[in-house]
Amino acid sequence: MTPFADRTGRRLIAGLPTIWLVALFLIPFLIVLKLSFSEMRLAIPPYAPFIEWRHGWPVPALHLSNYAFLFTDPLYVRSYLYSLRVAAVSTAICLAVGYPMAYAIARASPAWRTALLMLVMLPFWTSFLLRVYAWIGLLQNDGLVNHVLLALGLVHRPVRLLQTDFAVYIGIVYAYLPFMILPLYANLEKHDPELLEAAADLGARPFRRFLRITLPLSLPGIAAGALLVFIPAVGEYIVPSLLGRTDQLMIGRVLSDEFFENRDWPVASAVAILMLLLLVVPILLLQRLERRALEAPK
Amino acid sequence: MNAAGRFPRTMLAIGLAFLYVPIASLIVYSFNNSRLVTVWDAAHSPTLKWYWALLSDDQIVRAAWLSIRIALLAATAASVLGTLGGVALARLGPFRGRALLAGLVPAPIVMPEVITGLALLLLFVALEEAIGWPRGVGVVTIALAHITFCMAYVAVVVQSRFAGFDESLEEAAMDLGARPATVFMRITLPLIAPAVAAGWLLSFTLSWDDLVITQFVAGPGSSTLPMVIFSKVRLGVSPDVNALATLLVLAVAIGIGATAVLLRYRERRRVRDVQLAAADS
Numbered sequence: 001m002t003p004f005a006d007r008t009g010r011r012l013i014a015g016l017p018t019i020w021l022v023a024l025f026l027i028p029f030l031i032v033l034k035l036s037f038s039e040m041r042l043a044i045p046p047y048a049p050f051i052e053w054r055h056g057w058p059v060p061a062l063h064l065s066n067y068a069f070l071f072t073d074p075l076y077v078r079s080y081l082y083s084l085r086v087a088a089v090s091t092a093i094c095l096a097v098g099y100p101m102a103y104a105i106a107r108a109s110p111a112w113r114t115a116l117l118m119l120v121m122l123p124f125w126t127s128f129l130l131r132v133y134a135w136i137g138l139l140q141n142d143g144l145v146n147h148v149l150l151a152l153g154l155v156h157r158p159v160r161l162l163q164t165d166f167a168v169y170i171g172i173v174y175a176y177l178p179f180m181i182l183p184l185y186a187n188l189e190k191h192d193p194e195l196l197e198a199a200a201d202l203g204a205r206p207f208r209r210f211l212r213i214t215l216p217l218s219l220p221g222i223a224a225g226a227l228l229v230f231i232p233a234v235g236e237y238i239v240p241s242l243l244g245r246t247d248q249l250m251i252g253r254v255l256s257d258e259f260f261e262n263r264d265w266p267v268a269s270a271v272a273i274l275m276l277l278l279l280v281v282p283i284l285l286l287q288r289l290e291r292r293a294l295e296a297p298k
Numbered sequence: 299m300n301a302a303g304r305f306p307r308t309m310l311a312i313g314l315a316f317l318y319v320p321i322a323s324l325i326v327y328s329f330n331n332s333r334l335v336t337v338w339d340a341a342h343s344p345t346l347k348w349y350w351a352l353l354s355d356d357q358i359v360r361a362a363w364l365s366i367r368i369a370l371l372a373a374t375a376a377s378v379l380g381t382l383g384g385v386a387l388a389r390l391g392p393f394r395g396r397a398l399l400a401g402l403v404p405a406p407i408v409m410p411e412v413i414t415g416l417a418l419l420l421l422f423v424a425l426e427e428a429i430g431w432p433r434g435v436g437v438v439t440i441a442l443a444h445i446t447f448c449m450a451y452v453a454v455v456v457q458s459r460f461a462g463f464d465e466s467l468e469e470a471a472m473d474l475g476a477r478p479a480t481v482f483m484r485i486t487l488p489l490i491a492p493a494v495a496a497g498w499l500l501s502f503t504l505s506w507d508d509l510v511i512t513q514f515v516a517g518p519g520s521s522t523l524p525m526v527i528f529s530k531v532r533l534g535v536s537p538d539v540n541a542l543a544t545l546l547v548l549a550v551a552i553g554i555g556a557t558a559v560l561l562r563y564r565e566r567r568r569v570r571d572v573q574l575a576a577a578d579s
Contacts, residue, residue, distance in 0.1 A: 003468055003481035004389050017383035017449065018395055021402040024446040028417035031424055045423050097316070100309035107306070116310070118554065123317050125550045127507045129524050130543040134320035137327065137535045142337070144323060177317065206303070235410025237510050242531065252412040256513075259416060269420075272413045283408045290404065 036269035037062045047265050066270035076254065076271065080278065083251040086165070086240075087233035090172035091180075094229045095222065097173065098180035102221075103214075105181070106188035117185065124178045132171050132242050139167050139243065163245050171239035176232065180225040186293075187221025188214070220289060227286040231279055251275055321547060328540035348541040355538065358526055365506050365523040368437065372444035373501035379445065380452025380501075381494050385486075387453070388460035403457075406450040415514030418443045422515065435517040443515045444505040451504065452497030459493035499553075 004010060039048040051058045070076040105116045123131060138144045139161040146158040161167055191214065199209045237252040244250065249257070251271065259268040329344035330337075352358060383403055390396070406414060422432055422439050432438050467489070471481045487494075509524040516525060530536050 002389070002465065003472065003478035003486065004385075004391075006478045009478060009482075010390055010393065013382050014386040014390055014393055014395060014399060017379050017386065017453065018399045018402070020379055020446070020449065021383075021399070021405075024418065024421070024442060025402060025406055025414075028421035029413075031420045032413070032417045035420060045427060097309065097313055100306040101313040104306035104310035107303075116314075118558070119314055120317070122550065122554060123321060125503055125554065126321070126547050127524070127543070129507060129509055129527055130324070130539070130546065131320065133527070133531045133535075133539060134324045134543070136531065137540075138320055138323060140535070144319075174316070174320065177313070231408055232410065235412055237412055238528075241528075252410065252510075255412045255416065259514075265420070268416060272416055275410060276413060279408075279410070286408060287404055 032269045032272055035266055036066055036273045037064070038266045038269075039063050039065065040264050040266050045265070046263055066266045067274070069267060070270055070274060076251075079249055079251045079254045080274070082248055083234050083236075084278065086168055086172070086250060087230050087236075090169050090176070090233050091226050091230045093169060093173045094177055094180040095226060098177055098184060098225065099218075099222070102181045102184035102188055105185050106191075113189075117182075120178050120181050128175055129238060132175060132239055135167065135171055135174065135243055136162065139170070162243060165245065167243035168240050168245075168250075171243045172229075172233050172236060175239060176229045179228040183224035183228065184218065184221040187218050187224075191217055220292075224286065224289045224293070227282050227289070231282050231286065234279060235275060321543075324540050324543045325547065328537065328544040330537065333537060348537045349545075352538040352541045352545075357521075358523070358538075358542070361521050361523040361526040364437070364520065368441055368444060368522065369502045369505040371441050372448050372505040373498050375441075375445045376448030376452050376501045376505075377494055377498045380449035380497055381456050381490070383449065383453035384456025384460070384490075384493075388457045388463075403450055403453045406447040407454065411508075411510035412514075414447065415443070415511040418446070418511065419514040435515050436520040439515040439517075440512055440520060440522065443511050444501075444508065447508075447511065448501035448504055451500050452494070455497040455500065456490055456493045459490050463489065 004013070035047055040046060041048050101120070105113055105120070108116060140146075141158045141160065141162075143161075145161060146155075149155045149159065150157075195213050195217075196209050199213055204212065235252045236250060237256060240250045240253055252275075255268050255271045255275070258264050258271055327338075328348055329346070330339060331342035331345045331347065332339035383399065386393075387396070387400055387403065418439070419435065422435055422442075426432060426434070432442075468481050468485050471485050472478075476484070507524060508522075509528055512522050513525060516522065527539055527542070531539055
């Protein structure tokens, strides 16, 4: 017996969140999809009606001109490719830094483990915006990083660090590192130490044990962490706006400019739909991984 | 600390330094007298003048107050809707529309924020065209948007809490004649309460900090704190923002510290109760 057999109760429990998400997530998204096939108008709202009348018959207005436009102006294709590159490089750096960190936490004593996890999570609870902002002060020409570089004699005059790709990588890695560490930790913590002991008994050296046992077992954790960093990084807006280049925009910024500066809502919608198409495969992969993690016995 | 090897432990130390040096620099320079954030004015520092500047800045105080109210409302509404969603997915078994709900719940979490913001604004504009509501964008539309992405996080947290759930307690209450609604309120809800609380806190933080989605659905006169901060720091460093960040870090540290103490206290009490029960029998 369960308390969830009552019919009205069941309808209420499932119905309310479903209605909310359909009304405020699914339908808005369908509007974006529809708008991406519409033409811009200098009116309020600034787009042509969804239905056109031809010879007295209603015809759905489907124009591919916005998409054609995105492919004719190299600005857009370049921004898409740049966003993918920035996201890929940042994800790789996150993995390189986050994997050993997660590993060290998973192998620490239980008391240390809780404290270390808390230390990793604490910045996440403070403001994303302010944490990115902190890097403006560190990376500017007379900032801390340049002071250190000068003091170490690595450079002889301040290097321009702000408004470079490097600053964007730093910002994204800094903001998303906990998202890489947590799924990796959750995975690494479950490994059975006896497997490594058995391998050691059979004469495998530490690096070989890592390559043949730990690394393959942690692949789901690597995939989950990488996707959790990569997906938001592609559409990242705050980091490139505060730290990034002004001559090469990421696609999230292009979308926002198209909407707010050019007031071209149909093109902004087409930019959004194409961005989503790039992310469909990573998003589906992530959902599959998470469903598996949720359904796995604890 | 052992068994990890030297390389991972070194990387952990470097990584934690990487996470905390920027936060530490914000805190240190919030006490600096000089407006140039990078030059330490040793003669006149430390000073609290940026804190006074912050607290007497009308625009910031008003924006902070607006953000707090929106975050309280969004977190509470999202906790109710998200808990229902999590319970539906974890406990209702098969029902019509389950696939729809299961597909929609994680969607706002993975959707790039610029797209969610654009989509919500287009909805509000289309709604106003069609039925005259909402009248323009502002606090109402910001709250609706925040509830939507926050409830997704709550639903996921609540759903995963059910993974190790012991249904025999509910069954016992049902056998003793309790009505389904009573069982839910007295048994189920207290058992998943930590997840709901975590979801509420997460929602509050996300709502309080959101910039990208909010920028799309906010109107003139409804600038939230992140919007004000963003327009200030776009032009470079601003020492009063450092003071604000310091206060925020302090609040979060106190909150997390209090939570840790509370959890330890409850754990100790539970252990003691178990020992007492064992001694009694």
